[in-house]
Amino acid sequence: MNKSELIQAIAVETDVPKAAAKRILNAITRAINTSLINGEPVSLIGFGTFSVKSRSARSGRNPKTGTSIEIASANRIHFKPGKTLKTEINS
Numbered sequence: 001m002n003k004s005e006l007i008q009a010i011a012v013e014t015d016v017p018k019a020a021a022k023r024i025l026n027a028i029t030r031a032i033n034t035s036l037i038n039g040e041p042v043s044l045i046g047f048g049t050f051s052v053k054s055r056s057a058r059s060g061r062n063p064k065t066g067t068s069i070e071i072a073s074a075n076r077i078h079f080k081p082g083k084t085l086k087t088e089i090n091s
Contacts, residue, residue, distance in 0.1 A: 036077060046084040053078045 001009070003025070011021035032050060035042050041051040057073040081089075 044082070046082050048079055048081040048085055051078050051080070052076070 007021045011018045032042050036052050041049055043049045052075050055074050058071050060069050060071045
């Protein structure tokens with residue numbers, strides 16, 4: 001599912017015009033982005049939790065040449081699915 005399909009699904013489910021559904025989705029994604037940028041996790045009960053985790057610097061190998069390289073530390077977004085979502089996917 002891509003963004004336009006998600007907007008269509010929101011419009012159908014909530015019985016609002018697609019333009020309003022697009023504004024709703026954009027507001028939700030902005031709120032999630034802002035929270036993650038500020039280091040705050042976002043928990044959606046039944047769906048899951050988005051959080052930011054740090055990945056420390058490490059050594060790696062260039063697969064083409066085999067030479068050793070240093071990989072810089074970075075933050076990454078982590079999603080942990082909720083119990084309800086896991087149950088629905090596995091049934």
